Amino acid sequence: MANLYPRWFNRLPLMAGAGLLLSGALVTAGAWYYLTPKYSRVGYQPVQPVPYSHKTHVDQLGLDCRYCHSAVDKSWYANIPSPSVCMNCHSQVLASDARLAPIRDSFKSGEPVPWVQIHRTPDFVYFNHAVHVNRGVSCVSCHGQINEMVEVRHEKPLTMAFCLDCHRNPAPNLRPPEEVYNLRWTNDPAKQLAMGKKFAHDWKIMSSQNCYTCHR
Amino acid sequence: MRYFLITLLLITAAVVSVAGVRGALSRKPPLEVFPDMKRQPKLRPQKPSAFFADQRDSRLPVAGTVPVDALLSDSPAATGFVPGTTNYAAISPYPMTAEWLERGHQRFTIYCSPCHSAAGDGNGIITKYGLLKAGNFHDPRILKMPDGQLFNTITLGKNQMPSYAAQIPIPDRWAIIAYVRALERTRLGDLNDVPVENRAALR
Numbered sequence: 001m002a003n004l005y006p007r008w009f010n011r012l013p014l015m016a017g018a019g020l021l022l023s024g025a026l027v028t029a030g031a032w033y034y035l036t037p038k039y040s041r042v043g044y045q046p047v048q049p050v051p052y053s054h055k056t057h058v059d060q061l062g063l064d065c066r067y068c069h070s071a072v073d074k075s076w077y078a079n080i081p082s083p084s085v086c087m088n089c090h091s092q093v094l095a096s097d098a099r100l101a102p103i104r105d106s107f108k109s110g111e112p113v114p115w116v117q118i119h120r121t122p123d124f125v126y127f128n129h130a131v132h133v134n135r136g137v138s139c140v141s142c143h144g145q146i147n148e149m150v151e152v153r154h155e156k157p158l159t160m161a162f163c164l165d166c167h168r169n170p171a172p173n174l175r176p177p178e179e180v181y182n183l184r185w186t187n188d189p190a191k192q193l194a195m196g197k198k199f200a201h202d203w204k205i206m207s208s209q210n211c212y213t214c215h216r
Numbered sequence: 217m218r219y220f221l222i223t224l225l226l227i228t229a230a231v232v233s234v235a236g237v238r239g240a241l242s243r244k245p246p247l248e249v250f251p252d253m254k255r256q257p258k259l260r261p262q263k264p265s266a267f268f269a270d271q272r273d274s275r276l277p278v279a280g281t282v283p284v285d286a287l288l289s290d291s292p293a294a295t296g297f298v299p300g301t302t303n304y305a306a307i308s309p310y311p312m313t314a315e316w317l318e319r320g321h322q323r324f325t326i327y328c329s330p331c332h333s334a335a336g337d338g339n340g341i342i343t344k345y346g347l348l349k350a351g352n353f354h355d356p357r358i359l360k361m362p363d364g365q366l367f368n369t370i371t372l373g374k375n376q377m378p379s380y381a382a383q384i385p386i387p388d389r390w391a392i393i394a395y396v397r398a399l400e401r402t403r404l405g406d407l408n409d410v411p412v413e414n415r416a417a418l419r
Contacts, residue, residue, distance in 0.1 A: 043240050093345050124256070154246075
């Protein structure tokens with residue numbers, strides 16, 4: 001009787017197992033790499049109605065973040081300035097520049113400038129800007145080096161793990177309050193840890209990990 | 217087996233070439249697979265909303281709304297005027313303390329120094345980019361102004377200066393005025409302000 005199954009059939013279970021394992025590993029690796037805001041959100045840099053450069057305004061002119069985002073230390077929400085704030089200077093500086101036309105139109109008509117939101121947490125996340133900046137967490141901790149960005153891009157993943165990493169160990173991100181808006185400020189990592197621990201103790205920072213801290 | 221491996225390799229290469237790497241710049245908004253919980257039909261500040269005819273979910277005040285600040289309306293703290301008159305209040309209604317001055321220093325640095333400069337001489341950085349010279353706080357004209365008049369200028373603006381009422385709440389305006397007064401004194405000092413034992417070091 002002729003062989004119904006060829007000889008390589010003996011290795012079929014082994015090959016199937018190895019193939020499944022390999023495919024599984026690749027799918028897992030792909031999901032781990034791609035199915036996270038580290039991939040989906042980081043690098044998002046939408047085209048804005050006005051090519052506003054934080055580098056020019058912060059690095060070159062030395063404006064404080066709060067000149068425009070004036071509610072960041074009072075409110076849970078860091079406000080996008082109204083066009084009247086732009087016009088404080090731009091009624092005279094670059095007063096007829098074509099790039100600023102949407103600002104002037106909005107200033108005259110009262111219609112909002114259609115800025116595109118970049119850092120957008122889910123609607124069930126309640127991040128409070130004021131409590132963070134008033135306790136020594138700088139803008140750069142979550143937004144990256146905004147002062148070096150000609151166009152703003154999503155720099156940090158802002159995943160739940162990102163929040164929890166800091167809530168479990170806030171010391172690396174705590175600065176002296178007067179340096180919170182100094183986006184160029186750096187500290188010796190060894191000193192930073194001791195300093196951060198001291199701040200966390202002195203200011204009674206209890207960075208809660210309770211669900212209700214951020215979700216409600 | 218060989219064909220299987222080649223297929224796997226091709227699929228991997230296809231995925232990587234289409235999806236790219238983490239952190240690559242993208243103009244398109246992030247893909248949200250199940251947006252129904254992440255994006256709820258509720259109001260968030262400064263977002264468009266289909267609920268209102270004008271699409272704003274940050275509502276504009278109804279015409280004739282009286283802001284909470286105005287509850288103080290008659291006091292000099294809210295107006296800068298002596299109540300019932302058109303005379304400016306001579307001095308700030310807030311007591312001067314070290315913390316108050318520090319608050320004023322901080323707020324001055326944020327909102328005033330871009331034009332008036334950290335020294336208050338009106339040569340802030342913006343004046344190098346086409347803005348007219350801002351007011352010099354060391355000018356006798358401003359030195360003589362009552363505190364209430366400075367308050368009025370911050371609140372309503374003057375000449376090229378726009379109103380800062382939206383950016384600076386009322387108490388902060390008075391803190392800034394306190395700091396401006398301290399700044400003015402830095403150029404008004406004379407030898408009598410220096411303790412006797414330190415005078416020799418000046419010569």
